[in-house]
Amino acid sequence: MRFSVDIAMMKVARPPDQLYSLGLGSCVGVAIYDPAAKIGGLIHILLPSIKEIEGGGHSRTKFADSGIYDLVDTLIKSGASRARLKAKMAGGAAMFAARNSPSGETIGKRNVQSCRDTLRSLGIDLVAYDVGGNKGRTVYFDVETGALTIKVIDKEDKVI
Amino acid sequence: MDQNMDELQHDVLREIANIGAGHAASALSALLNRPIVQSVPEIELVPISKLPEIIGDAEKVVVGGMVDINGDFSGHLMMLLDFVQAERIVSLVLDKPMRKTEKLHRFSTMDKSVLSETLNILGGSYLTAISEFTNLKVLQSIPYLSIDMAGAVLNIVIAEAGKTGDYALLFNSELYNDDEKLFGNLFLVPRDDSCKILLQSLGIV
Numbered sequence: 344m345r346f347s348v349d350i351a352m353m354k355v356a357r358p359p360d361q362l363y364s365l366g367l368g369s370c371v372g373v374a375i376y377d378p379a380a381k382i383g384g385l386i387h388i389l390l391p392s393i394k395e396i397e398g399g400g401h402s403r404t405k406f407a408d409s410g411i412y413d414l415v416d417t418l419i420k421s422g423a424s425r426a427r428l429k430a431k432m433a434g435g436a437a438m439f440a441a442r443n444s445p446s447g448e449t450i451g452k453r454n455v456q457s458c459r460d461t462l463r464s465l466g467i468d469l470v471a472y473d474v475g476g477n478k479g480r481t482v483y484f485d486v487e488t489g490a491l492t493i494k495v496i497d498k499e500d501k502v503i
Numbered sequence: 504m505d506q507n508m509d510e511l512q513h514d515v516l517r518e519i520a521n522i523g524a525g526h527a528a529s530a531l532s533a534l535l536n537r538p539i540v541q542s543v544p545e546i547e548l549v550p551i552s553k554l555p556e557i558i559g560d561a562e563k564v565v566v567g568g569m570v571d572i573n574g575d576f577s578g579h580l581m582m583l584l585d586f587v588q589a590e591r592i593v594s595l596v597l598d599k600p601m602r603k604t605e606k607l608h609r610f611s612t613m614d615k616s617v618l619s620e621t622l623n624i625l626g627g628s629y630l631t632a633i634s635e636f637t638n639l640k641v642l643q644s645i646p647y648l649s650i651d652m653a654g655a656v657l658n659i660v661i662a663e664a665g666k667t668g669d670y671a672l673l674f675n676s677e678l679y680n681d682d683e684k685l686f687g688n689l690f691l692v693p694r695d696d697s698c699k700i701l702l703q704s705l706g707i708v
Contacts, residue, residue: 349552349553350551350552350554350555350661350665351551351552351665351669352552365555365560365561365562365652365654366555366561366562366652366653366654366655366658367654367655367658368651368652368654368655368656368657368658368659369658369659369662370658370661370662389551389661389662389665390662390665390666396666398667400668400669401668401669402669405665405669436655438567438649438651438655438656438658438659439569439647439648439649439659440647440649441645441647442569442571442644442647442659450659450662477649478651478655479651479652479654479655479656479658480655481562481652496564496651496652
């Protein structure tokens, strides 16, 4: 089965299931998996950090920091080994090329940076990534092989 | 943002969208030299995770344009056109035959410029009308254009809405020439407490 992982959601799966997120712009899709235990998850991140947000009631999986933490926690509870976990990610584009803040900082870039920082703090290897630019991406994550397939319009699929 | 709008607030917001889109329709009519009518605007509260599906699926390739709004109230004005609609507008403005659009094709720099300028004019009319009606002052940015998957194009608006909650409020209008839907979606997406500011300016809330 293929399962869609919508914005601010995460899903854990085992082979032969596949997980996908459609039309990532500034969002980032982060796939984390244990190749030996054959279990993996995908999270569709919208914003960099839950710490920047005032007020409660937000889903933790909307943010890179709290979301990746929760995904890793769920994977370990489902039988993955933290030491074997690997991560791949794609997304973080700036869709409107001309629309840059004076600092050059975009939500996409900040999302990517926060994903990197969170993975590092959890000691998880980021083995491959395809981030930035100004094209939308669709990602398919194959839990069996750990392959992350990236679709961009007008281009050949890319597998990382 | 308040998810528990009452009937009156809902009607007032719809009227604001009505006034904005009405002026946008007049501007498009002048630009294309043909009568344009607008649909009754819809005010929708949409879960942000469902926003990419608003005009089909998240992967559908669309011509998306955005104008940032800043001032007494803030947010974004977005246009989402499918390829046929975008091609139609280019052909009407430039007075050239329409290309077949079964397959995706590239829009030239001139075509993109036409689409950006159309959004600029429509956005200016929409916002000026609202500004005069509510006595609130706003500035609009230059128009930004992106031809890509709907989900990706909408991503920045979703991210803005996501900062304050899990829902986005959309003011959605469609513009027609006779029976032809010329302009698929013209959205106003107010940011933060901008809805409240709009309502307050009219003595509601």
